[in-house]
Amino acid sequence: MRVALADHPLIATKLTELRDETTPSPRFRGLVDELVTMLAVEATRGLRTVPRPVTTPVAPTVGTALAAPKPMVVPILRAGLGMLDGFIRLVPEAEVGFLGMVRDEETLKPTTYAERLPADLGGRQCFVLDPMLATGGSLGGALRFLSERGARDITAICLLGAPEGIAALEQLTAGLDVTIVLGSLDEQLNERGYIVPGLGDAGDRLYGTV
Numbered sequence: 121m122r123v124a125l126a127d128h129p130l131i132a133t134k135l136t137e138l139r140d141e142t143t144p145s146p147r148f149r150g151l152v153d154e155l156v157t158m159l160a161v162e163a164t165r166g167l168r169t170v171p172r173p174v175t176t177p178v179a180p181t182v183g184t185a186l187a188a189p190k191p192m193v194v195p196i197l198r199a200g201l202g203m204l205d206g207f208i209r210l211v212p213e214a215e216v217g218f219l220g221m222v223r224d225e226e227t228l229k230p231t232t233y234a235e236r237l238p239a240d241l242g243g244r245q246c247f248v249l250d251p252m253l254a255t256g257g258s259l260g261g262a263l264r265f266l267s268e269r270g271a272r273d274i275t276a277i278c279l280l281g282a283p284e285g286i287a288a289l290e291q292l293t294a295g296l297d298v299t300i301v302l303g304s305l306d307e308q309l310n311e312r313g314y315i316v317p318g319l320g321d322a323g324d325r326l327y328g329t330v
Contacts, residue, residue, distance in 0.1 A: 121290050122299045123281075126162050131155060131303050135279070139319045145328040149202060152251070152326065155279060155303055156206030163247060163275045163301040164211060167191065190215050192241065192271075195249040196262050197221070197234065199323035203249040203277065214247070219265065221258045230261040242270035251322035253281035253289070253300065255313050260292030267296050275299040279322070280306055282315045 137143055138151045172185035190213050195204045197220040208214060220234030238244075246266050250259050259276055266274055274296065281302045289300065306315050319325065 121293050123286060124162055124301045125305055126159055126303055131158055135303055148325050152202050153206040156203045157210050159277050159301050159303055160207045160210045163277050186213055189244050191245045192217055193247045194219050199251045199326060200249040202326040219262050221261055230258040237269060240270050241266060244271060246271045246274045248276040251279045252315055253278040253285040254309060254315050256285035256288030260289050263293050263298055273297055277301045279303045280315050280318060282306055282309050284309045
């Protein structure tokens with residue numbers, strides 16, 4: 121497993137506003153959208169491409185096009201859905217699958233309650249969207265799920281992560297080709313499994329249900 125921490129002043133300033141408890145949901149959603157597009161630039165550095173002939177107004181040349189099959193982007197419901205537009209804006213060719221996972225607040229274990237994905241993900245580059253890498257349970261479960269469908273090249277994009285989540289993912293994804301792209305690696309988890317300092321519950325803040 122590889123971890124890439126995005127280091128850019130615009131990401132840092134947008135994350136600071138995102139963390140602010142006074143930031144309203146409409147602005148929060150806009151910031152998430154902007155941040156995901158920026159993080160997706162880092163996450164898609166390894167997209168497979170093929171040569172593409174093109175004629176400019178001056179001369180013919182050879183450019184680049186995305187290789188087949190198309191990349192698959194998978195938001196983890198529900199909070200990951202708020203990250204989808206930011207990714208699709210950068211990679212409109214991507215196909216979209218959905219994976220619903222919920223964390224039991226007592227055991228902190230994930231449960232899959234819905235999925236809409238191809239039966240065979242072999243040969244597909246998959247990008248998983250999940251705002252918070254906290255305990256790592258939900259994201260780890262999602263990555264294993266995609267692996268069982270044949271995915272061998274998986275990248276997860278998270279706004280924030282905690283060291284405990286990174287450690288858990290290293291165990292849960294052992295043997296998998298996985299990259300984690302983070303906007304920030306925070307200090308720790310609290311006793312409720314929330315990232316500190318974090319930004320609260322990303323789903324609640326995205327959808328105004330705090």
